[in-house]
Amino acid sequence: MTVAAPSAPAAGDLVQSVDWAAIAPPTIAAVAALVVLVADLFVPKRRVKLLGWGAIAGLVVAVAALVPLREGDRSTFCLTTGSGACSYTADHFTLVIQFLVLGGALVTALLSLHDTEEDLPAGEFWFLLLSSAAGAALLPASRDLATLVVALEVASLPAFALVGLKRGDRMSGEAALKFFLSSVTATAVMLLGVSFVYAATGTLHLTEIAQNLDDVPARLEMLAEAGVALTLVGFAFKTAVVPFHFWVPDTYVGAPLPIAAYLSVVGKAVGFTGLILVTVIAFPTYADVWGPALAVLAALTMTVGNVAALRQVPTRAWSAVRLLAWSSVGQAGYLLVPIAAAAYSGDDQIGATVAYALMYAVVNLGAFAVAALVARTHPSNRISDYRGLYATRPGAALAMGFFLLCLAGLPPGIIGLFAKVTVFSAAVDAGLGWLAVVMGVNVVIALYYYLQWTAVLFRAPEGAPGEGTPADRPVPVKQPVPVAVTLAIVVTAAAGVVLSGYPQFVLRFAADTLF
DSSP: OOOOOOOOOOOHHHHOOOOOOOOOOOOOOHHHHHHHHHHTTTSOGHHHHHHHHHHHHHHOOOOHGGGGGGGSSSSEEEEESTTTTEEEEEEEEEHHHHHHHHHHHHHHHHHHHHHHHHHHHHHHHHHHHEEEHHHHHHGBBBBBBBHHHHHHHHHHHHHHHTTTTTOOOHHHHHHHHHHHHHHHHHHHHHHHHHHHHHHHHHHBEEEEEEHHHHTOGGHHHHHHHHHHHHHHHHHHHHTTTTTTTHHHHHHHHHSOHHHHHHHIIIIIHHHHHHHHHHIIIOOGEEEEHHHHHHHHHHHHHHHHHHHHHHTTTTTSSBBBBHHHHHHHHHHHHHHHHHHHHHHHHGGGGHHHHHHHHHHHHHHHHHHHHHHHHHHOTTTTGGGGGGGTHHHHOOHHHHHHHHHHHOOOOOTOOOHHHHHHHHHHHHHHHTTTTHOOOOOHHHHHHHHHHHHHHHHHHHHTTTTTSSSSTTTTOOOOOOHHHHHHHHHHHHHHHHHHHHHHHHHHHHHHHHOOOOO
């Protein structure tokens, strides 16, 4: 019997074309990281600030590379046979999240310029920050589980080192260890889930997984369900969803302040983006399972975060960063609501999560920028250190008050109010009335600690006349504020004011974020 030799594949099946414009944003950030690392070998110590400005320039170019991609969806690294599924897609959703993470990294870089001159090793810091930003920019474009996991780890691994980069600081080392152990556990669980999904479906591409899950053999159904559950548990760790949130407060307090800001915005955006991709694109077949689970987790997360933040206020002796950390956990609960709602009413609800994430990124980065300013004179950065800030730095106090009111959802922080209403509407439209009620109660709880902190900003400083101390007590001399920190506060405050004046802009922008 003669066996015919297999025909050789066509040349077009073996040659993979690359759309360099589509992959430009993460590529530019990665190249900038390598350039800064090499340049650190030659730049004299007295001019180390040049590395920071070089990193900022690289991030600016990466953001600018998003502009040519607005005209339409672009995909690359696609299968040359079969369904033509692609591993990298630059659609509207991708561009919005890439703008968020690269913009967040840019503000973080501005806040870090002064620290890298004095406290942190400049070359290593900028390399790690840019590397993490490159992974964060790659993740929203990932359309297969392998690329998704790699992007998530490229964003996370440098972050471990950034948290522990304060040499000789015990709290920094402890924070890095907790962050590392929790993240490694999450990755192990997620990889186990991914392997189960692959075994059940025979593919890693998200769109093909969705098709194959509709027709899983009966003997593999349990394996597929376990894979979906474990994959979601892994992302729940990354997004600090209760009960996987335990690493957040100590990590934020122990990390360098700009890195705490970075984790609160970019790290959270990365986790929620991955969660959106796997639930809405890959696992819609199991929406009846992950929808109720995410709804319950959203309720638990916002409640635990806000109640824990409430405990920080009465004595005002707690760290302001710890309060922001618990607030971040509470905000994660709000971000989770539209994703849960998507299980009941389709992916139209995802725009609400994106809109809320954009608002939260602007105002939370701004709050951390003011915290970085206060930390220059009060390294402990306790809530009581903000007392009388308006008397010494009125611009910073007004900006901080505005950011806190945005987070609370009160005027003049209109964008915060609109974002909360959008998330609330997503829950109601999906028939999750009970979740909308839980969210309303939590918004009221959060008002207390946000308004308490806002009031502290405008109280008379300790030592002022009428405060029980001599009126002729010497007034502390104000230290000059680094230009980069001032720029970060001004940029975030201006963005918040513009968005509050035109909230429909960000809401309409995010509403188009459909797959």
